[in-house]
Amino acid sequence: MTDRTEDAGARGLPERKDLLASNLAQVEERISAACAAVGRARDEVTLIVVTKTYPASDVRLLAELGVRHVAENRDQDAAPKAAQCADLPLTWHFVGQLQTNKVRSVVGYAQQVQSVDRLKLVHSLSAAAVRAEREVGCLLQVALDAGSGERGERGGVAPDGVDELAAAVAGAPGLRLDGLMTVAPLAGEYAGRPREAFERLREMSSRLRTAHPAATMVSAGMSADLDEAVAAGATHVRVGTAVLGVRPRLG
Ligand SMILES: *Cc1c(COP(=O)(O)O)cnc(C)c1O
Secondary structure (H helix, E strand, O other), X not given: OOOOOOOOOOOOHHHHHHHHHHHHHHHHHHHHHHHHHOOOOXXXXXXXXXXXXXXXXXXXXXXXXXXXXXXXXXXXXXXXXXXXXXXXXXXXXXXXXXXXXXXXXHHHHOOEEEXXXXXXXXXXXXXXXXXXXXXXXXXXXXXXXXXXXXXXXXXXXXXXXXXXXXXXXXXXXXXXXXXXXXXXOOOOOOOOOHHHHHHHHHHHHHHXXXXXXXXXXXXXXXXOOHHHHHXXXXXXXXXXXXXXXXXXXXX
């Protein structure tokens, strides 16, 4: 990361593209090294670039650099950006806490929602998917910092709620159960222990696949802890800062 504090639009596009290319190469290096360290093949891990707070022009540059998966966490920002990038060969993932009144919009551009964490959201996503005649991939976001039955601070279903939610997604028209997602907890028993948190998610994924064999995705790991996630068996890492730079505002 050569110049992480740089303002997104402050310099020319060619320079921005060079910076993104070099950051992508460093992330690629980390993923490859993490795979090699535990004997995994590089193609077992897919990079999703989290483009939240960055402009559509960056998404376009990323697509030119070979990125095929991008993620956003706020519909207000994501909807216009996705519309501006509709010509690009990208898969859009939604990774933020999702209110049911935003679901119709999200289903219009996101092929996958990684933050499914409650039954009400499942029902709303299903209705929107059917209405739009689209199939929406769903990951259940697991809150490893939640007490029994509770949702975590940043959303997510408690581990003991996963089976019920999985069954609901699997039975919902228009939805496809793709797997599990988590964010390394800042509090609770896994605080400061991302590797253990991701291993727990991986175990939950193995269990889930006995009932839902196609739910193979394990989405874990961000800029700070993608190496631990790959070591623990993640199939998808969601990386923002390490590719695009430190975000200008919280997102
Ligand atoms: C922002 C975000 C990321 C990426 O975080 P970085 O630390 O910038 O890599 C990953 N997952 C989710 C759910 C996010 O909101």
